[in-house]
Amino acid sequence: MRQATLEEEEAAAAWGRETQLVEASAPHADEYESPNDLGFWRVDIEDQAAFICNELDLSDEQALYLLNALGLLPEGAALPDFRGQPEGQQQYEQELEQQQEQDASQRPSGSMDEVEEPVLRDALESWQDMSDEDEDHRPSTSQQQMRQIMNNPEFGYQPGDNGGQGEEYDYYDESNGNGRQDYSASSSQSAMVLASAGGSFQVSIKPNISEAKPSGHKVAPGVPALKYDQSSFDREYEVIHLRVVGRRASTAAAMGEEIELVPGKLIAGRYQVLEQVGAAAFSRAVQAYDTLERRLVCLKVVKNDKECMDACLEEVRLLQLINSRDPRDENHVARLYDYFYHLGHLFLVVELLGGNLFDTQCYDPSYFTPGRMQSIARQVLQALAFLHANQVIHADIKPENILVKNYTKCSVKVIDLGCSIYNSEAHLSHYVQSRSYRAPEVMLGLPYDGRIDIWSLGCVMAELATGQVLFPNVSEAAMMARLVGMLGELPPYMLQEGQYAGAFFTKSGRVYERDAESGLFQLLAPKRTTLQARLASPDRGMLHFIRHLLVADPSKRPTAEQALRHPWLQYRYRSPK
Template sequence: MLLRTGFEEDKNFHVVLNSVIAGRYHVTEYLGSAAFSKAIQAHDLHTGMDVCVKIIKNNKDFFDQSLDEIKLLKYVNKHDPGDKYHILRLYDYFYYREHLLIVCELLKANLYEFHKFNRESGGEVYFTMPRLQSITIQCLEALQFLHSLGLIHCDLKPENILVKSYSRCEVKVIDLGSSCFETDHLCSYVQSRSYRAPEVILGLSYDKKIDIWSLGCILAELCTGNVLFQNDSPATLLARVIGIIGPIDQGMLAKGRDTYKYFTKNHMLYERNQETNRLEYLIPKKTSLRHRLPMGDQGFIDFVAHLLEVNPKKRPSASEALKHPWLSYPYEPISS
């Protein structure tokens, strides 16, 4: 007798253009695939709106993680009925042909893809100071809202900020799949590495301030087109942070559960060579944010430095960051 779980590997969902899913969603375009889902554009025959339908791959772990994200999106959307806080809207979800389908608002490119396209196409630079200011305010309002609900995003990066309108420079924060409540037992492995806060790397307790660190990294990257803390390991990431921002507080090193993985007892940064198994000391190359952000004005550089305080106790909350003078600097209005 063949036992079935509903999560058989060969159960692929074949996307057919112009087909209608569940008698309601008319498939108009294939948008692409990610690690555990495919995305399509569809026309909702009930509301007349164009939507994004995410088809979750037929795997129990992906299914469970997606259900967790649905719960969080429902919770977040319920507390933002007027859609004021720049978080993705969830419209519908259902089980269809042995797949979980999630229907949400249709957005445009993510900031990573769009920045790459903007640079490679040789067109007018999109991420000007006025637009960076606008994107920052929207992201901070989204974080302020999430944090007020006790949520930490835990994976803020350019790929998780999507454009809603190019002309009006409107963005939305997506992907609550890694998010957690501050009261949860916090996982030690969070955030994509280039956007990971020092307290997470060192194995210290962390809170919503890790999202602020990530936003600082993102803004520097949008300004220059390059990842601020380029790295190929947590140790080389720490070397970049120390070289660009400054030393890590002795108190943080003393309390970090994982400090020993990167620092000797004399606080020398090191990495173990995988091939020879020998310890190699890393000497951070001294530079500065001013040097790394030549296109940024002084107000912008001060603001990014404010977000990238190595010690989370000195780093601003989203509410405090919104009061920084750079965010009220009167740039020319964004032309739509």
């Protein structure tokens, strides 16, 4: 007992020292006027044209387009009129102008155009005369003359080439106006013949027809047939066997686009609908009774849409993989029992859990004591560490995707892998995560990994502690301004390397946004505050843990395994929780 107390004291001292260091380096001023303050001031920009040309990372074409669209480009004006010129640029332009005037004064009488015009005109007339002469002496394109040209050894054609047979080509015969005649030649020969018949312009392309052809079976000319390799297939691919359940003598088309889920309805002859428990953009969830296994389950009915179907089939693949690698159900990820296609819809049968953390926060905010929040954080981190160890990024951690399994024991599970991706695919998409829980590297268009889930968890923990969304979903620019005011300036490399950084930050590092109504640009001046001021919790350990997760620089943000070793998660709260 004494040993446990000493460990608790050492853990408390450790995070206490770290908290003091963080608070010493953070700004203490709190300029928020209310808990619902957005966290920034909107500052109007007087000289919009100068701002567009000098502060935004735009090409000349983009800057001109914006200036014209906003009516800021006076007649006769150019971009240099708005952009700041480098030192010495004006003097250089003046000297260049003087030099041009001096050269003009020394030019012989008669302008350059007047001197060169007769020469150009004579050259043009000479070229036209040559064209007419070529037209008069163009060889006749009769079939007999064409054969004679093709039989000429100079063109490399030998009778009997190509086995005495060639591809059929046709050409235009001027003698009859619209008649077409055929001749036999290979590809290279036809190119040379047509070039010769056209006069002075000649193109000769002769492919290597003696190239060795692959041996063995062929599926097309020159394409060898591959052999099926089962071991390679098993190594690179995985298969899900989707059962299609349909009522006899009936089609899914007769059911319409949406299936009716009324209490008592029997789905696929097995699952009896009891009540609806939730709905999302892509699916509906109902509580059902499995008449075969005699247990309550959650029936997830996917919207009849290709995009939704594709996402849920990927979720099936991931759940099968994750569940198979967690046979004892120790890593707090929802279990998939069954899946099938029925009446035009994809059904997922998963374990029945309780309400999500968002609904629990709405109905009973007092439930989230520091002890319970510690338990939730530990379980979610264990789930994330397990997913990340299997190279899977959840990419949508939010209160709605964390469900309570047992309210008394405060056990939770992570659900909804429909947006999850593999680490190797992280560079393919920058539209992941719900916006209020979206990591800064995702918004800026930087490479990312599983640590984006750690950022999302930090936002969830702050929301559970206060009942307020930490970064309200106003706009990404507004979120950036609030983030800077709360956590400090972003590292320069994130603004320099971020693919989308120019959409939120000026060249000088200020946050800006374009007004949707007027189309004019505004600066978003961040209000200074601290995470401690926003959370206002007496539990210093929990505050430090949340601050530990919400590190804007992804290279300094902990992984799930590292976060699990935070001293606050080792601290034991006395009962009651």
